[in-house]
Amino acid sequence: MYSQEEPYSQSDSQTYLAGFVMANIVGLKYYSGTISGREMVGLVREPLNPYDTNAIRVLNTQSLQVGHIERPVAAVLSPLIDAQLIIVEAIVQTTANSRFSNNKFRIPCQIHIFAHISCFDAVHDAFNDSPVHFISHSDPSFTLSHSVAVKETRADNTATKTTDTTTSNNNLDQIFKLVRQNLNLAEKNRIAEPLNPPSNIIKSELLQHQKEALAWLFRRENSEDLPPFWEEKEGNFVNVLTNYQTNTRPEPLRGGIFADCMGLGKTLTLLSLIAFDKMQMKSGKKRSRSSVVETNGTLIVCPPSVISTWITQLEEHTNRGALKAYMYYGDRRTKDVEELRKYDIVLTTYATLGIELRWPDTAVKKLGWRRIVLDEAHTIKNVNAGQSQAVIALNAKRRWAVTGTPIQNGSYDLFSLMAFLHFEPFSIKSYWHSLVQRPLNQGKQTGLSRLQVLMAAISLRRTKENALVGLPPKIVETCYVELSCEERKLYDEVKDEIKSLMMHYDYSDRLVFSYSTILSMILRLRQICADLSMCPLDFKSCLFSSTDIEDVSKNPELLQTLVRMLQDGEDFDCPICLCPPSDIVITCCAHIFCRECILKTLQRSNSCCPLCRRPLSESDLFSAPPESFKTDTTELSSPEIRSSTKVSTLIKLLTESRDHNPATKSVVFSQFRKMLLLLEEPLKAAGFKTLRLDGTMNAKQRAHVIEQFQLSEVNEPMILLASLRASSTGINLTAASRVYLMEPWWNPAVEEQAMDRVHRIGQKEEVKIVRLIAKNSIEEKILMLQEKKKEITSKGSGRRSKDIAGMGIDDLRFVLGE
Incomplete structure (x- = not known):
């Protein structure tokens, strides 16, 4: 909640083009991905590569691996990427088919490096200590860049703000505009025929807006259209955003974001989709001969608190036995693939799939699902979290992200949904940054327009007002409450302590060193507003005024303060996964993470705290005692407490x-x-x-x-x-x-x-x-x-x-x- 910066939040601050390097994509013969001409490519870090911890994978528009960035360049870029100091984007500049160029073992590309201005010196220093030639805007070779940012610089002599690395912004925005026009035309020409689910399965009558949603869902699931931003030209298929070409027709995007406002009955609508599809499916479907076993079942992933809702809705809205459901949760997880294939619906949780992420042969992973439904899909807003990666990697023909709040903290939340939907090229981080995130960060209207086109292309969103459901107001x-004299006196004391502490800070980076102290003090302010009884009697021991870097290994009182803070409030999120922390650990620098999240971060070669950058190892982690989170109710029920x-x-x-x-x-x-x-x-x-x-x-x-x-x-x-x-x-x-x-x-x-x-x-x-x-x-x-x-x-x-x-x-x- 109070994190200085999320570890993956380079997207949060405005970045600028620091320069670029020339590099080769190597290892082409080992991968199936191709590059057909001048086009953007995606760069993805691969820190767990067994042959090179600095490895950077190169992907084409269809998320197929083309190769790796050559080692000398990756050795410089990877530590900077891991430290969240830079964002990298790459473009292959040749216009010939790179598979049939003079050198079939490597493809040259330009890697453009974007960073916050405050990080420019660190970027320059990293390259100065390496054999890789870094071309900054002061270098005469800078004019050879294929980045639009450079063209803008030459055109208007302004700062090198980041933009896209394919074609001009005007051309890109024309493409988005054309897609919007086509979407509007298609919607106008399409007869909106609401659907009713089969009465032998669904016994409840759907409201009009639910029937319309059912029709939209079913239509998208059975679409044969090209995915958005793809065109057919002279027998080939071209992604107009990235210039990627292929003679193989891309798979339709069957699914999307079902984002109706909370309380409009999305669960019943989805049950109706499963029922309607079951009725439509032909019997005697052949099994796939691939390594993935096909099933006609739907995998529903949701938080634990929502499982009971799905069960209740099944009982309330479906005829008994019409849809068979299985709970893949806790001790009830079967290892038998054939057992799961018997069911129409398999219910599981994000946490369950996160636990199984590194288990190779689970039943859920072996199946090719007819559809996957992510309920409360904003749960995967951090694409780097284990549970997010687990659902993205699952096999399915149809994918639905279901949430009444697709954006909670900012548009970057949508990237993980794009990754889950396999909506290429937006499912690749570097493409997302270049095409959407950066213009949004800069506050440009074009960024908002692009985001709106994307959402219009793949989502359905109705509010309670425009759904005409007839809900009461x-x-x-x-209700404003005046604090009592006792409450006000204590409140002002704590507030003065915090303000006194903050006077020691001349710049924001120092804040992170006393992160936990200030966090605890603010928590006390909020508790005083609610009830004095929530504050511990010795709460002033929490009010440390030191400006030294906090070190819980040398300060047991501070460790206890953090434990109390976790006990007292449930509104703290792990700064890495942005979810309530599980298996909590506290670092020596007084920061709180999920154990799995911080251990994954420390696997990188330059392991440090994601918040304060202090060097960190596994021995610097302290477990929060589980018994500390048990509250003794007898202490709270004393008649003397006013x-x-x-x-x-x-x-x-x-x-x-x-x-x-x-x-x-x-x-x-x-x-x-x-x-x-x-x-x-x-x-x-x-x-x-x-x-x-x-x-x-x-x-x-x-x-x-x-x-x-x-x-x-x-x-x-x-x-x-x-x-x-x-x-x-x-x-x-x-x-x-x-x-x-x-x-x-x-x-x-x-x-x-x-x-x-x-x-x-x-x-x-x-x-x-x-x-x-x-x-x-x-x-x-x-x-x-x-x-x-x-x-x-x-x-x-x-x-x-x-x-x-x-x-x-x-x-x-x-x-x-x-």
Whole structure:
């Protein structure tokens, strides 16, 4: 959440062309990929290559490997790439068929090197210490570059801002414009015929917008059209963006992004697609003779909390036994491929596939799936995470990324979805950067236009307003709370400590050295706003004022502080995978990661902390004691603990709601599990029956709580105390019509997801949402940052929002300002 920079976030900052090198692509005879002329090629690091840890693979537009960059050049580039100092893009400049050129064992190319201006010196130094000739803009040979950035420099004598390395920007944007026109024409000429699923499988009646979605999904799955940006010319097929040519017709892009707003019934629509397709399929289909065994089944990948939703939806909407489902999860994972082939649906989780990433012979990997559905697909927003790589590598004829929030932190989130969909060339990182990400980072309108064309080409997105589903209204109110004198006094003390500490920093890079100290202190500010009881009695021991680099190996108190921080709040993400950390480790430099994520990072030859660049080895990692995350409820239920201002306000609001309508059910969301525990006693004293749903529960326990809450009997609990993270995806809470948010979340998308657990299809009552915000506090500033974040995501900005996904020093000064 507060990371200075995500380890793969070179895309976040504006980069410039530092220069280029001439290099050879070698090893051509070992790979099937070809290059047909002057075209862009993709460069992919291969740090685990057994023959060369500096290896850089070269891919063509169709993701086929052509060869490797020759070793001397790779030896210089790879450490810079691994340290996230540069982004590289390559272009083969010959116009002849490179397979039949004078030298059939190598292909010359230009590798253009982009970096933030602050990294230029490091790039120059790296090449000065090597035999590789680096051609910067001061070199006379710079005019030989085939990069458009160079042409722009000569044309208008401006700074060498990065652009594309194929053809001119004008030509590229003409191509995107033409694709948009063709999409609009195709949509206009196509008769929108809504589909109904077979009644012998689906027993529920679909709403009109679901029937239309079913038709769109089925049409895309059975398309024979060329993929977007491909044209047929004189018997050959050409990718108009990269100039790649082939005489083999590219496979249609069967699938896409199903991005309807949360609560519109995407699960039922997908079940209807599976049912309709099952009805359409011919019987007696021949098995594939390839090494991949074919199946007519659908693999559904989702977070653990969503599995129960799929099971419930199957029971509610399908005739018994019409669709056979198998749970590939936990101890129930079969090794028998033939067993899995018996089922129409196989349910599994991202974590399960992540665990199996390096297992070569799992049943899921051996199968060629008829379709793969990624539910809550934004889970794979970091393409480098193990679970992301696992789903990308699976075999399937049809691929669907399903999410109501395809962009959470910035447009770079979409790259992992492109990689999963195998939407070439955008599924290759260097192409994505060159064609989409860079113009977006520069704030150019062309970047936004290109992104919109891409989304129009492969996605379906309807909101509750334009889907005409007849949902009752949703009203969001902000209830401002005045902190008590005791709360305000403590709040101001902590705030002054933080501001005093920050005065020592002259530049933002120093912030990362006391990252965990400031993180802990900000956490305390937020806890004080919610309830003083959440702060430990010795909380001032957390307020270190030293500006030295933190070292937990020499500071056991700091290690304990970090453990407490992880225990107290659930809104911390691993800075590498951007997901809640699993098997948590704390580095000696006081940073927190998933064990798998940081170990993978340390496999690189220049192993260092991804946040502060401090040299790091496996011996510098400390495990967080698992028992530290267990909260003793007896400590929280002491009658001597006085309710906070927020708790008192909440009880008042709930009492008013009960007096108005005793049948009204409410959900109280908090990101602090301690807060949920603290609420149980005062709510019980006020006469309320409660249930609790938090991240410590397994899928079965969560399903039981949700089922109990949905019951309409008078004596059932009327209030659900729910963890924001555990309840933000995939569950149905339509029994409630009131929602209370005890504190603001850094990422507004998570809040929206939680709200839409209540405001969704099946809701009969007007939904009222109340946000409790402490006046004149960090919470008000978080609301402002949320608005900035919403603006960024609504415009499709290329920048990952550091105000939410990572706190820069300017953001800290803002939230702590007067």
